[in-house]
Amino acid sequence: MRIGLLGTGPWAQMVHAPALSEHGSVDLVGVWGRRPAAARELAERHGTRPYDDVDALLADVDAVAVALPPDVQADLAVRAAEAGRHLLLDKPVAATVPGARAVARAVREAEVASVVFFTTRFLPEPEAWIAEQASAGGWFTGHAQWLGAVFTGDSPFATPWRREKGALWDVGPHALSVLLPVLGDVRRVSAAGRGPGDTVHMVLDHAGGASSTLTLSLTAPPSAAGSAVELRGEAGVVRLPPSASDAVSALGRAADALGAAARDGRPHACDAPFGLRVTEVLAEAEALSSGSLG
Template sequence: MRFGLLGTGHWAAETQGAALAAHPEAELVGVWGRDPAKARALADRYGIRAYDRADELIADVEAVAVALPPDIQSDLALRAARAGRHLLLDKPLAFTTEDADRVVDAVEEHGLASVVFFTRRFAQPVEDFLTRAAADGGWDGVRVTAFASIFRPGNPYGGSPWRRERGGLWDVGPHALSVLLPVLGPVAEVTAVGGPRGAAHVLLRHRSGAVGTLALTLDARPAAVAHTCDFYGEQGVAAVPDAGITPVEAFTAATDRLLRGARAGTDDPCDARFGREVVAVLEAADASRRIGRTVAPR
């Protein structure tokens, strides 16, 4: 399958581009980015064409992989889907449910395959754990701590304007929700408050009655960096395992799943509809934090 890469940042170059260039069933055709010089450099690295216009690249391929800020991604994903291209997207799918809905509608209208890349969801140990946990049931809730510290010298993501503006809720929050929702089910209500260092503290009431508590930040003190996710209930306490693979390996698995979905016409557990569900919870948490009351996801 012929792929176009939309984006030229660190993630596009070191993860998506690397995985697609090495994939035996994918042909990386070209790259487009908002910085033409970076697009040319990345094209030279992988021996592909740098496109001046995103729509020209979309026209030349069968699928696009997107590594861009969510608001830019949602617009380009919509254009690609309307052109009949399969979508391999990054998280979060969009910043609003309205934008996410437009992408979902276009994917469904054109019968396309879609995958949203929640990194841990493409590691087999994590998928096996979630399958067992969902089958076991009896969970009262989950506790998540995702304290990253990206705004230190040398971090490749520290200069990202959208991450500085939106914080951990929108960057590490999608990863947390991607493992909570398959086990605890849809979210009915969200309450969130802000904390020191840009933290978001989020309380979820799932329709099942289970409760999730999430503490999320991208600006943790270095000594406080932590990543934990523990379900608790009848089974005791069960920690989601480490992925055990590199981001490139995970993106390779995501590409495999997009190819299978495109060939078989089947939906993926991490498709655009699931990406939209995640956006709805994040949007509700953002609103709750801003207005100071509980919000139901749309």
Template sequence: MRFGLVGTGYWARETHGPGIQASGNELVGVWGRDAAKRAELAEALGVEAFSSHDALLEAVDAVSYAVPPDVQAPLALDAARAGRHLLLDKPVALDSGTARELCDAARDSGSRSVVFFTARYTPEMRSWLDELAEAEGWHGSWTEWIASNQRPESPYKDSPWRQREGALWDIGPHLLGTLIPALGPVSSVAAVAGRGDTVHLSLTHESGAVSTATIALWGPESAYTWGMRVWGDTGISPAPTPTTSAVTALATAADELAAAVSNDTEHPLGLDFGVQVVELLAEAATQLGRRRTQ
């Protein structure tokens, strides 16, 4: 399948572009709003630099988006209406209405979609989730994800949208993308704000399980931690430490999107799931008093 790449930043350069090229698909070209950056990235990847998003859409079957969610959503809506297949980054949008509009447009045009919850495309995470499903009897989970994006070496330290939206919208999708398959759909969410962008979440699952999580994107470096544990009748099961590269995970996502197109099926991590995640995050944002006005 012929892919176009939208975005010229770190994630596009280091993950999306190389990931598509490592897959069984063809990367045709790139587009971004900054002409110099798109030319530089196109040269690095050995592909064409397109002059507009519309021109890119005319040349490809699918588009991979590596841009902030509020930039991604309107562009992906145009792509969906044009019948292009979508490899979206998480979250798919920053409000429920826009997410549902994008999902409806994709459904109407027959556009297939995959949302890139990075860990969900790694063999270690898939094996762990399979083990949880086989054991059953899980009652809840604890998650403590404290990142420190302000570190000088962090590629995200100057990301405006992450500075603006914080942990809820950047880490939150990864959290839900893992906990929903681990413990089942979420029936309710309760959110409490902590210091800075810290958010404390309590999620009640339809299974009766309750998970709790503390997430922060701009926490102190000395407090950095990244752990999730599920507990139940058979004991405690910690989530695996990631070993698969983001590039390999992206290649898997691209190949699975191509397979969904070929088989004319919906991917389990497509827009339907992406909308569920946005709706839960939007509810949490409302409780935190951070409701968006779009």
């Protein structure tokens, strides 16, 4: 699969470019970025070609991997899908529900494959655990904590869009990507409130009958950072296991999933419509936490 990389920021440099350039079944054709000099530097580092024109890159590839802020990603994803290119997207799919709907609609109308890179879903041990718990059923409640120190430590990810959108939109998708396939779709966001810094607390009512709570933050003390998911139900108490793999290998597995979906035409569980659903839940929680609903 000939693939192009859109984006040159920290995530593109640390994860996308290494994973795609080293992948045995992917040909990293080139890199485009909003900063041409950064695109040239990243392309040179990974032995590929920089592109100044995004449409020229789209003309040379079968698919694109996107490592850009969600508002930028949404517009380019629609453009790429309309050009018939498969999509390896980052989370969240868009910064707004209309933006995510436009991406899902473009994917459907162009009949291209899409995979959204929810990192945890492409790590072997968590992936197997999620499938096992979804099969077990009988869950009463779940709790997810995703606590980062992006704004309280020395992190390269303290980017403008994360400062604007906060933990809800950055790490919230990770938590939802684990809970939804196990507990069922969200029927409603029962409550959402603010905590210290950008911390958000959420209560979800799931279609499977369970409820869940989420605590999300990018402003936790560095010593308190980390993630955990716990489920309680008829099977007892279970916790999301850690993984021995890293984000680079996870992105490689996501590229494999995109290739499979492109070949056989079967949608992946983490496709653009799932990304849209996650965006809808985030928007509902954002409205509640800001006091504009209820």
